[in-house]
Amino acid sequence: MTDDPWVPPVVLLAVDLVILTLRESRLHVLLIERGIDPYKGNLALPGGFLRHAEEDITAAAHRELSEEADLDVETLRLEQLGVYGDPGRDPRGRVVSVAYLAIAPRLPEPTAGTDAADAGWQPTDRVLSGDLDLAFDHQRIIADGVERARTKLEHSALGTAFCRPTFTITDLQGVYEAVWGITLDPRNFYRKVQKTEGFIVPAGTSRKAATGRPARLFRAGPCTALYPPMVRPAEGPSAKE
Amino acid sequence: MTDDPWVPPVVLLAVDLVILTLRESRLHVLLIERGIDPYKGNLALPGGFLRHAEEDITAAAHRELSEEADLDVETLRLEQLGVYGDPGRDPRGRVVSVAYLAIAPRLPEPTAGTDAADAGWQPTDRVLSGDLDLAFDHQRIIADGVERARTKLEHSALGTAFCRPTFTITDLQGVYEAVWGITLDPRNFYRKVQKTEGFIVPAGTSRKAATGRPARLFRAGPCTALYPPMVRPAEGPSAKE
DNA sequence: CTAGCTTCTTGTCAATCTGACAGAAATAGC
DNA sequence: GCTATTTCTGTCAGATTGACAAGAAGCTAG
Secondary structure, eight states, rough: OOOSSSOEEEEEEEEEEEEEEEETTEEEEEEEEOSSSSSSSEEEEEEEOOSTTTTHHHHHHHHHHHHOOOOOSSOOOOOOEEEEEEEESSSSEEEEEEEEEEEESSSOOOOOOEEEEEEEEEEEHEEEOOOOOOTHHHHHHHHHHHHHHHHHHHHHHGGGGGSOOSSSSSHHHHHHHHHTTSSSOOOHHHHHHSSSTTTEEEEEEOOSSSEEEEEEEEOOHHHHHHHOOOOOOOSSSSSOO | OOOOOOOOOEEEEEEEEEEEEETTTTTEEEEEOOOOSSSSHHHHHHHEEETTTTHHHHHHHHHHHHHHHOOOTTOOEEEEEEEEETTTTSSSOOOEEEEEEEEOOOOOOOOOOEEEEEEEEEEEHHHHHHHHSSSHHHHHHHHHHHHHHHHHHHBBGGGGGGSSSSSSSHHHHHHHHHHHHHHOOHHHHHHHHHHHHEEEEEEEEOOOOOSSSSSEEEEEEEEEESSSSSOOOOOOTOOOO
8 A cells, every 4th residue: 555665465365164054953064174284183164275366255265165075066155254364373374264154954974075184064062162173263263153143043034044945844943943052932933934024935735754743845935134033032141242 | 275386376465444433414434535546536445455464454454544544543343344355356466355344433534644645534325326436346345334334233232332422312313313324213212222221321411402301311331232132124125014 | 443642833812012102391592 | 481492201002922722633552
């Protein structure tokens, strides 16, 4: 921003991907085992550097997703989560990483890609509790991603993105319960999502479970923003962070 | 992310600041007139490159704020808004910019700083309508910042950040009306903010206006998150009852 | 085939919240 | 005093929420 002989410093730009899904009623995040230093052997988010100086950042995120996790890119909508660029977060130098968030329905185990020794789903609560040891500042990035998902569930139709193309209302309730970490009354939840116009639309058929009355099937509706929003019950007492 | 002889490309990292305030019941954004190319003479957000390779990004944002706008940094809380790094957004090369958002009470006219030929507040609607010609992709950044402020007003106590240390409920209502671009019923607004625990606390005294009954003064309360949230009336025809 | 179990779906009811509006309270100016 | 103006306190119907009862539709065991 000046025409002095001073030249601005340069940084390495990376992308990191927080891919969340639901497995056995628990929220999971896609992690790889790093095959190279630094943090070789540690778990980390899929991601990597820009391939060339003109690559679009979002395009790089999609590319890394397919390279490192071999997931179908088409169905996932990536949303920018934030920038993580503290000096010293990467021993290789000044690396600034753009984190992206995506929500996926239940998917098969991904296969390891080029730079990843292994790839797989890990429960987010094991990550957030510090039970798993993550590379870089990826634990914090995941924490931010989970929190983002929690709030997006309130105001957007994101919940349907966790489900398969057709799903039951109980399926959708399971999404809310897993992400929010609480239990909800099935009858009130049923009433609420039915009344929220454009959230879900009937898919005609029914699905018979192993036991119990068959449930009607629905599809994601046209709305992306929910009005009125789903209300998440207050948790702690008065003043919270 | 590989140990091939390939080296990752580097980018120039910049910060941009979206500082919003209220002046004469209209939302304004702080803009500078660029004193150097590119876009010399155009209006732009305050901002600039990292000073050195180890500078913290948030620290750089605070530094640019004081350098270019000469505003009191202490009282402003900067919040990361997003990353803007499309190839070609800056003719000087691959520049990736981290945008920050801050909300300020009514402040005096800032003085021009080093790189800025002039600095001043501009109404956001003139920016968003395309009436003013902004440098780079700064119009879009401002649009995102305004939208962020709108939604934050719903769920956080951000509204008080637009006000001076003590304010009346009518002052606070003016904030909501200006940012949301609608009018609200004073009686229902009064009831709502009073009932939302921790939002505002009485400041004891009253302020007498030029005319009319004196209004009680309040301060910002301890809560940052509002529960229940302020509800913004639905606007679009899309999916409404 | 019937009883029992499970799960989905439809209601009911009181408490609360919202939106619209009436009107009293407090000050300045005449 | 009287009026204009703004702040504050109520009222009231309709909508929403949270808690819970009970019917509906399947499966399985006997």
